[in-house]
Amino acid sequence: MKVRFDRIARIQAAMREQHWIAIVVVNHDDYRYLFGTDRAQPRAIIPFQGPPELVAFTGEEPELRAALVEGEVRVFGSVGGQINDVVGRLRDLAAEAPAEWATGGRFKVGFQMWFATPAFLIDMFRQVNPKVEVVSSDPVMDPLRTVKEPTEVALLTEAQRIAGLGMDRARALLRPGVTAQEIATEATYAMMKAGAEGTSTPIYVNFGVETCMLHGRLSPKPLERGDLVLIDLTPTVEGYCANLARTFVLGEPDARQAELIAAYREIVAAVRAKMLPGVTTAQLDAAAHEVCVAHGFGDYQVYGIGHGIGLRFEEPPASTIIPPHKNLPLVEGMAVTIGHTILAIPGFGGARFEDVYRVGSAGPEILADYPIDPIVTAR
């Protein structure tokens, strides 16, 4: 455990500018970002001033204290009384804060409002803290989190390298009769042996017409000669996420399969050529659209060709989750995927090639180059 007091100080400065009294951390990624470790129930309060406060159970206290190498961190000890402790702490912070920070008598508290923040928890929080207004912590966290430090880029690169090892293993297994379950099992094993903690999403292995699925899971039918194959791997390393998708054909592609794959490769090239600081994901989508139209696939485009990636699998900018994100300009140092959305011909099949890039001043820098080699000679 290495508490990142530097990051906490920057967050506290931004919170004071926003007039928030605290950020309540309930998510793995924020916890990891601030405390350099993970717990199954990550819970902490970052007050607008003073040391951060971990919320833990009695049995965990000595271990957590021992792990706190430097600095002052409070640990709530009472089992079950956690909720009361948090309520009391926020009341104290409201008393400490300048009165003019309150709007309509209520002080703002930031929460990560994303997939992993449960609605029932927020509803419960609102109920027991009627004097508090819950706001999304994005305005404070995003400017820090989206621009990756070199150590973060290194971890993202390592995760992406490991995804490549999983893809190698998956590709080597493609033959008539292989099951998606077998591919997922062997790819997971290869990636965990190489150091992945697991995957941030279930592995997608889709065959044939099921490659159409926007987000497929494991196809139930074994692979057949001539099938399209779509594999999407998402290993994590110290919480940092990879995202590597490849499309294959078992045997010689037919004309439509070849056209679909060629179109997607052109989309990736067109988007790469556009990706520069200041460009929005809407502009990246527009570049993809031109290619789709040229191939007669304009109707099949799903918008959202790229998304931010880091300690969350999808981070800002993530226009498929938060539509206004499509107008966020890219910033140098962001980590962004290209190839997120499927290009699918309904009833036929789909293609996707996804990699992770660092947004560089001179263009996208791929984190771990992986071959695009879609034709698998039928074994």
Added chain:
Amino acid sequence: MKVRFDRIARIQAAMREQHWIAIVVVNHDDYRYLFGTDRAQPRAIIPFQGPPELVAFTGEEPELRAALVEGEVRVFGSVGGQINDVVGRLRDLAAEAPAEWATGGRFKVGFQMWFATPAFLIDMFRQVNPKVEVVSSDPVMDPLRTVKEPTEVALLTEAQRIAGLGMDRARALLRPGVTAQEIATEATYAMMKAGAEGTSTPIYVNFGVETCMLHGRLSPKPLERGDLVLIDLTPTVEGYCANLARTFVLGEPDARQAELIAAYREIVAAVRAKMLPGVTTAQLDAAAHEVCVAHGFGDYQVYGIGHGIGLRFEEPPASTIIPPHKNLPLVEGMAVTIGHTILAIPGFGGARFEDVYRVGSAGPEILADYPIDPIVTAR
């Protein structure tokens, strides 16, 4: 895909009793329960009458329609316009429903309010549907979901059997110097090879004092002779969750380790003896408490010795998530774990032995018996 129209009909009858106009499904487990399959973005509307409605994207439509073996299921086709479609559909349902179902002009719509329902999605839903009141779908879903059908018990049993294979593999690896990562990798591989889709939670492998952690992850330091080891495995089969936890000592346990392990085994025996239809989890905790006190561990007890399990890893009754659940009486046919909470001596270590049981009329029926064999001869 096998739509469970029987379950949907029972849910619709219960919804009409509650005067809800719809349940909106956004969770894998409910989707799987009702549609017999899973998708990465499970989205459906169960109206108070008429056929259920899937929310899908155009590219997915032919595949979903082809999979609908029987019955009428509407698929929303418009990409991006999904939110509008849902708003419009709920407005229509409000117009169809008896006017007296509304409270203060608002009609009730059920959502699963649990870990996997994101707060931002519910907030967005409330914003675009101001005439709708979001309520927890538990009162309608729980009576069906908590009592398992024989086919569900069979899948839970298979998942638990596979957890045993993972535990065999993990136990065989215990030796000085082995890492938690290696154990997690090999156990995951063994379980996926046997048919598990993956695990419903990250695998917990904790060594030494870290066995104190209420919910540990992978210990960073390799195993040492004399360490306590706590392993908790949670494979899933067709979405059904297993939960198998075992505590080991590498070498001869010292007196305190032996006492801790003996106490936990007595807790399990005491709780098993109490588990009958009509008993509450508070009463099970009381049985555990007597044992803890007898061993001088009364201060270290964490309440919530068992929880429901099924398509969710923790289902009602789940008193550690929803405190009022501690007063829910067990019902014959529920699947419930015993051994959920850690018994930890702060700064020393913890123990836990967890298995899954069917609540039978004559007592708990263990789904897949697995040995308790805590002493691993140092290799």
